[in-house]
Amino acid sequence: MNNSSVPFADLHAQYLTIKDGIDTAIADVIRTSAFIRGPYVERFESEFSVAVGAKHCVSCGNGTDSLYIAMHSLGIKPGDQVITTAHSWISTSETIAQAGGEVVFCDTDALSYTIDPAQIESKITSRTVGIVPVHLFGQPADMDAIMAIARKHKLWVVEDCAQAHLARYKGRLVGSFGDAASYSFYPGKNLGAMGDAGAITTNDEGLAKRMAMFARHGGLKKGDHQIEGINSRLDGLQAAVLSVKLPHLTSWTRKRQQVAARYDALLAETPGVTCPITLSGREHVYHLYVIQHEQRDSLAQHLNERGIQTVISYPVALPFLPCYSRLGHRPEDFPNAYRNQSRILSIPIFPEMTDGQIIAVAAAISEFAV
Ligand SMILES: Cc1ncc(COP(=O)(O)O)c(C=O)c1O
DSSP states (O other): OOTTOBOSOOHHHHHHHTHHHHHHHHHHHHHHTOOBSSHHHHHHHHHHHHHHTOSEEEEESOHHHHHHHHHHHTTOOTTOEEEEESSSOHHHHHHHHHTTOEEEEEOBOTTTSSBOHHHHHHHOOTTEEEEEOBOGGGOOOOHHHHHHHHHHHTOEEEEEOTTOTTOEETTEETTSSSSEEEEEOOTTSSSOOSSOOEEEEESOHHHHHHHHHHHBTTOSSTTOOSSOOOBOOOBHHHHHHHHHHGGGHHHHHHHHHHHHHHHHHHHTTOTTOBOOOOOTTEEOOOSSEEEEOTTHHHHHHHHHHTTBOOBOSOSSOGGGSGGGGGGOOOGGGSHHHHHHHTTEEEEOOOTTOOHHHHHHHHHHHHHHHO
């Protein structure tokens, strides 16, 4: 790496800002051997439900499980169809099949990368049971339109909030619109553990109970297996880490937004670069700052040669992945997702980013453009 190198994210820099709290919390868990369930897990579940304004929080092993647990507990039957976006991480769609359903993809709208509600209704059939919108990159999906369709057709909604902790739609926190909301605390997420971790939130007590049972071998008490379930647990060490980090989430989010605003200003006039657009009424929490460029791969290589790490989220839109070849989708079925997959590039963004790092990234991008 040279002088201007910038990592994509810097988890160690974040750790150093809260080192004492993290080290103490980890030592406490080890001292009390509260590795599975116990006080640290219960505490985080209650703190997180307060933070996101939900009545119940069911923690689990990771964000993928959180989607699976939610959809399974909503009672998907074989043949049921679930509509989701063409642009997301594979967890969003693979868990629909895991839960027993069939995925039906919808294109994204041209500006926000989130599911285009205008297209959802045309995909609804007598077999449709639910919708999984994703608040992709940290920008809320159009929840008013999505909830109106869900109410009209009596569909459940599971919000995939893996990239959007504390994002708001018309002033209201994401995750508070649908029947349930799933979260990932993968280390690089806006709220990240030091390993795998996830949670589902809901205001529905019955659903919360079914999800908790399913995640814990089908029972809430040892030996009491009401149903067959799975083993998906947030462990005590991760819960303790998350409790130390949670109070910082608001200020970390603000810093992400400041970095994004700085990029917006520095890159506004850069030829060939399209900066992210936040639609009105939406508060973007910038899990990722995603630009577009016609020569995306050459730009990524140019940045890489200067020690600036980038990521493509994601190089192939979901319907075009080999695992969905059975659906026989063509580029014209999802023109926005298809077009974007070869143009998008996520550039470094993290709360601890220095102004020097932001300037170095923007300068390297501008240098490519000329
Ligand atoms: C949109 C989305 N959904 C679900 C997940 C799954 O989370 P996890 O990696 O914790 O299983 C992720 C994580 O990358 C994600 O970005």
